[in-house]
Amino acid sequence: MKKAAARKPAAAPVAADPRFAHGPLAVVDADENRQVVAYCVGGLVLDVPARSLPALVEWTLREARLGAPKLHGSGKDADPLLVLTEAALERYGLPVTLAEPERLAGRLPDGHKVLQQLERAKWRLTKRGFGPWARIYRPAQGGRRQCVQLCIPSWNALDARSWGHAAELPPMELAHLLGTYARRVMTPRGSTAVTGLELMTALNPPTRASEPDGTGRRHKEHRPGSLGEEPMDCAPCEVPDGHPMLADLPRFHQRGPAEMLFEEAYDWARELTDEECMKRFLVGIDVNLAFGAAANGAVVGLATPPVHVTAPAFDPTLPGAWLVDLSHVDLSRVVVGKQWRRLEGELLPSPFTPTGERPTGPAWYATPTVAYAVELGYDVAPLEAWVRPEKGKFLDGWYKRLRNAYVDTMGDLGVAEKLPPQEFLASMDGYKQRDPQMAIVLDAIKSTVKGGIGKLRERARGGKPGQPWPALSRPTWRPDIRAVVISRARVNMHRKMISLAAATGQYPVAILSDCAVYAADGPSPLDVLPYDADGKTVPGSFRLGVSPGMVKHEGTQTVLWGEEVREQYSPNLNLARYIKTGEVTAQDDGE
Known part of the structure; x- marks a missing residue:
């Protein structure tokens, strides 16, 4: 096997660690002549000599110099990630899309020829099997991990709800986009929700090396401040419906x-008062990274x-x-x-x-x-x-990393910190169109925050009542931690609302999670939030800005619009759900 050859030099050094000189990941593609290349972060393109998937894994670990250093001194280096294009899938004997049975199962069927190739080469798969986010490994030797992760966009690895149209990007652009996310958050380990959960452990590992014993050897020991290595039993009141702990409850019992x-987050709305009906507009304000801000501290x-x-x-x-x-x-x-x-x-x-x-x-x-x-x-x-x-404060490091990722990406989109209110609102106008790729990274960061918190209380999919849930085997299945974060997010929202009400007499007419809607005489958040000439507003209330916990403009509609959609669909319709676009579909009838 010949050495990988660089097609063109990288635009800039990607990693200080020489083991990972070519960055955390590569997008693997094949041309019309079946020649395989790997597009790396920073503009580097490598020739890939591997003619089979097992050989590709071997090449990645021995020659590609892909991966990322650990985020904590007691943690682990990130495994290299290979993103396989449709052409690469065909080149290595994999289907471009999964057939319906495989798609429902989320994996290739046992006995597939590529799985047989991996088995013959003594490579293993995790219990998830060979799916959109496959992990291929051999047991560690000498403390060194031998593991490569695959991401297969055409198998829906990059869910459009988190990654927009990233799966449709050309290989070099996709490498840049995923590389930016990897540098600011971490190398993706699965969905953004899975990555959000993995980031908690990467930044706060459960174990550390002990002090040397009498023979000079170090051992693995619990690391204070972490969640530990073992799954944790929760209180009966903390577990969701269907949990095995509740197997003895009568059937159809509603707790x-x-x-x-x-x-849980807010989903609340009320009728407008006569005074509010006389105003012209409904203005929505949205808390930036609300669950992240609630996790802080x-x-x-x-x-x-x-x-x-x-x-x-x-x-x-x-x-x-x-x-x-x-x-x-x-x-x-x-x-x-x-x-x-x-x-x-x-x-x-x-x-x-x-x-x-x-x-x-x-x-x-x-x-x-x-x-x-x-x-x-x-x-x-x-x-x-x-x-x-x-x-x-287990989540503090997690919040700080995601906070910096969010703020840095907003900066790439032309929205800086500490802008005066008018300048901030102006900079937010059309900010996602300035760099569509960075807009995708931003959405992925936001999904990482929200999804990571949600994963703390992940439920079983399918299965029979009383059966063990796979998620319960991990230390990060912690519904109590999720409850604390969501409680803080809701309380933070309420505290700001009563501070605004006490100072101005303005009250929300609808709230959905981190978005609050107010009736106002004008269409701008500045018609809701009072700012003086020095740029100061009501202490303890909402403040306009890019930082997590501050608010941005979610959208404005007219009061007439609000009354019309409620008359058409339901008097209980939560206007915060539609304030951004004003579009309500028939399926929302009866909200």
Whole structure:
């Protein structure tokens, strides 16, 4: 096998580590003469001498110099990623698209000739088999991993919901796009959701090397601040419906709020008041990277199981789930900025339920939700709790990396940090058209945040009730951590809304997750958010800007539009869902 030859020099050094001099990944393509080349990050194109898939894997590990250094001193280097084009698939005997049975199974059938080639060459596949994100490996030797990951766009590896039209890009452009994501986030390990979850472990590994023992040898030991290597049992109230822990419940039993922790994002709307109907516009504002901002500083349980306590005193510093009655919290009289304030409570959603409805009795809540009730000026008396004394800010490094990836990519699109409100709004006008590829990277980063948080509570797909879920075998199956993040996101949103209401008398008319809609006299967010001549706005409320936790303009429609679509479809239609485009389809009828 001859050495890989560079077709043209790289535009710039890709990696400081000589082992990964050609970057984290390559897009493998074949021309009309069946000659195979690898397009690497930075403009480098390598000749690929491999004539079979096993030979391609061997070449990648021995000669391609692909991969990426570990993100934490106790972590692992990233395995090289090969993205196979349709021409490369044909060259190596793989189908361009999966047939219906294989597509439903998500993998090639056992016995396929390429799988036989890999087996003869003593290469193995993970339990997922050979699917859109296949991992091909041999057991590590001498502490050195032997693993290559494949990404197959024509098998829907690059889901359009996260990656837009990336799968249709020419090889060199696709290498640049995925390379940018890999450099700013990490080498993709699967879907953006899977990558978001893997990034948590890469930045906060479960183990580390011990101090040398009496013979000078080091051993693997638990790393403080991590989730550990073993899966964690959760409290009964924390698990979703269908979990094996609930196998003994009667069939068709519906758990209520006193049985199940239900921390979810907002989906709430109300009728406009007569005064709001006299305004001309509905203006939507959207919180940037809301779940990422909520993860920043979140105190979560770590590597020990929850402890059950009865009639506990509430401790806002202790992560856990609390059974407590918050129905006495009256939003017409709350503490805002350390002072009691009178508000139009009926115009605000409850901060304690995703529907915005006021709770009617005891329910399970994550610590941030109960702490917010105390912040609003009300006493709480939990009946019982599942608490986690071993705690830490597990997600801080994850947030910081994704925050920097998001802000840097927005900068590439011409939206800088710390712009005055008017300049920020102007820079956001058409920002995705300035560089469509960077716009795809941006969407992938946002999907990584949202999907990574969602994966913490991944449910089984299909299967029978009571059967084990594959996701339960991993330490990062942690619905309690997801609950903390979503609780903080919803509470953060509510805190900003009551600060704005107390200062200006403006109340939201609809909220969907991280988007809030207000009635206004003008079409701009500046007609909702008051800014003075010095660029300062209401303390504790929404602020325009690019950083996570700040807000951007989601869209504007007329009040007349809002009234018409509700009359046509449903009086309960959540206008925040359609504020961006104004388009409501017939399938949304009955919202």
